Structure formats: structure tokens, C-alpha cells
Amino acid sequence: MMPLVLTITAVVLSLAAGGAIIRIARGPSLLDRVLASDVLLAILGAALCIDMAVNRHLNNLMLLVSISIIGFVGSVTVARFVADRRKQPDES
Amino acid sequence: MNPDQMSVDAVIDAVSAVFMVVGALMSLGAAIGLLRFPDLMSRMHAATKPQVLGLFLLLCAVGLQLRTWWVWPVLVVAWIFQLLTVPVSAHMVGRAGYRTKHLHPELLSADELEAVVQQAAGEHGFTDDK
Numbered sequence: 715m716m717p718l719v720l721t722i723t724a725v726v727l728s729l730a731a732g733g734a735i736i737r738i739a740r741g742p743s744l745l746d747r748v749l750a751s752d753v754l755l756a757i758l759g760a761a762l763c764i765d766m767a768v769n770r771h772l773n774n775l776m777l778l779v780s781i782s783i784i785g786f787v788g789s790v791t792v793a794r795f796v797a798d799r800r801k802q803p804d805e806s
Numbered sequence: 807m808n809p810d811q812m813s814v815d816a817v818i819d820a821v822s823a824v825f826m827v828v829g830a831l832m833s834l835g836a837a838i839g840l841l842r843f844p845d846l847m848s849r850m851h852a853a854t855k856p857q858v859l860g861l862f863l864l865l866c867a868v869g870l871q872l873r874t875w876w877v878w879p880v881l882v883v884a885w886i887f888q889l890l891t892v893p894v895s896a897h898m899v900g901r902a903g904y905r906t907k908h909l910h911p912e913l914l915s916a917d918e919l920e921a922v923v924q925q926a927a928g929e930h931g932f933t934d935d936k
Contacts, residue, residue: 719823723830730830730856733837737849745846745903749853752895753840756856757833763864764826767871772880779884786891793898796906 716768723764731757748792755785822870825863832860845910846903850896857892861885 734757737750759781762774832855839852865881903909904919911917 715819715823719826723826726827726830726834730833730837733834733841737837737840743846743903743906745899745906746849749846749849749899750840753833753836753853753856756836756853756860760829760833760856760860760864763861763868764830767822767826767864767867770871772868772872772877775880775884779887782884782888782891786895789895790898793895793902796902 720764720768723761727757727761727764744792744796748789752785752789755781818870818873822867825867825870829856829860829863829867832856832863836860845913847900847909848913850900850903854892854896857888861888 731754734750734754738747738754741747741750759778762778762781766772766774836852836854836856839855840849843849843852862885865885869878869881
């Protein structure tokens with residue numbers, strides 16, 4: 715059963731990653747791209763989880779946590795940056 | 807190995823397989839939502855699915871497949887960490903999106919921030935409607 719699950723999840727996650735990458739490429743604004751790259755990181759984490767579950771090890775757990783840290787820091791930083799850049803003409 | 811334990815094993819395998827497939831479908835749902843929804847706010851709604859529920863299902867699948875008790879606290883810590891960080895980053899992105907007008911006001915059913923923003927802009931002596 716596990717090879718079948720692995721195939722199904724690989725196809726589904728590849729389609730999902732393709733959709734997120736299309737949104738990164740096409741997204742009209744910077745925030746759309748940040749959101750889509752966050753989703754891409756979540757899809758990567760899902761792939762790591764499925765690898766751990768199918769092969770029964772825990773090697774990827776630290777990588778999973780650090781990926782979520784990177785997504786958090788990245789999206790917060792870009793969100794602050796966007797807000798600051800648009801506010802500056804008002805304050806000067 | 808007696809047949810009873812084998813059937814328990816098969817049930818745990820089936821449950822974790824269902825969890826894995828559903829968790830992967832959450833990612834697909836987020837990607838479809840990202841492609842189909844019209845503006846940033848509704849895309850943020852779709853993007854949360856794999857980050858919280860999808861990760862929950864997949865970590866449950868990992869815990870079920872490993873079949874030991876000591877991994878569950880570690881997986882719970884990983885999930886709670888995600889639960890703590892995702893709302894903060896979503897709040898920041900949503901706030902920046904509101905401030906930079908990346909939304910369709912006609913799609914909102916309620917805009918409770920509008921009055922606050924207008925009042926704060928009046929107090930500080932500049933208007934934020936550029």
C-alpha cells in the first residue's frame with residue numbers, strides 16, 4: 715500500500731507545487747508572491763513529512779522546523795518592508 | 807506474529823495512508839485557491855490549509871507509522887510551533903496588504919479597520935488615501 719500512497723502524494727504535491735510556482739511567477743503584487751512562496755514551503759514540508767512517514771525515520775524533523783522558521787521570518791520581513799516603502803511618501 | 811496484531815497493523819497503516827493522502831490534497835487545495843481566488847485576502851484564506859491542517863495530518867501519519875510513544879511530544883512541539891508562527895506572519899501580510907490596498911473593497915462583507923484607519927490618519931494630520 716505504501717508505494718501507491720507515495721505515488722499519489724507525489725503527483726498531488728507536484729501539481730500543488732506547480733500551482734504555487736505559477737502564482738509566484740504571475741502574482742500581481744509582491745505580497746501575493748510572498749504568500750505563494752509560503753505555500754511552496756508548506757508543500758516542501760509536506761513532502762518531508764511524507765518521506766518520514768513512508769520510510770519510518772525522523773531525520774527530517776529539524777529541517778521541517780527550520781523551514782517553518784524561514785517561512786515565518788521571510789514573510790514577516792517582506793510584509794514590514796512593503797508597508798514601510800509605501801508609507802514613506804506620507805511621512806516625508 | 808498473531809493475526810490480531812497484524813490486523814491492528816493494517817488498520818494503523820490504512821489510517822496513516824488516508825492521513826497522508828488527505829494532507830497532500832490540502833496542499834493541492836491551497837494551490838488551486840492561490841490560482842483561482844481574486845485577491846490577496848481570499849488567497850490568504852486558501853494558503854492556511856496546508857500550513858495548519860495539512861501539517862497536522864502529516865505529522866499524525868508520521869507518528870502512526872513510527873509506532874512509538876516518545877515521538878508524539880516532538881511532533882506536537884513541531885505542530886504548536888507552526889501554530890504560533892503562522893498567525894503572526896498571516897497577520898503581518900494581511901496588514902501590509904490592507905495598507906497597500908491589495909484588496910477589492912467590494913468583496914469585503916465587513917471592514918472594521920476602515921474607521922480606525924480614518925481616525926488615526928486624522929489624529930496624525932495626514933490622510934492615507936493615496
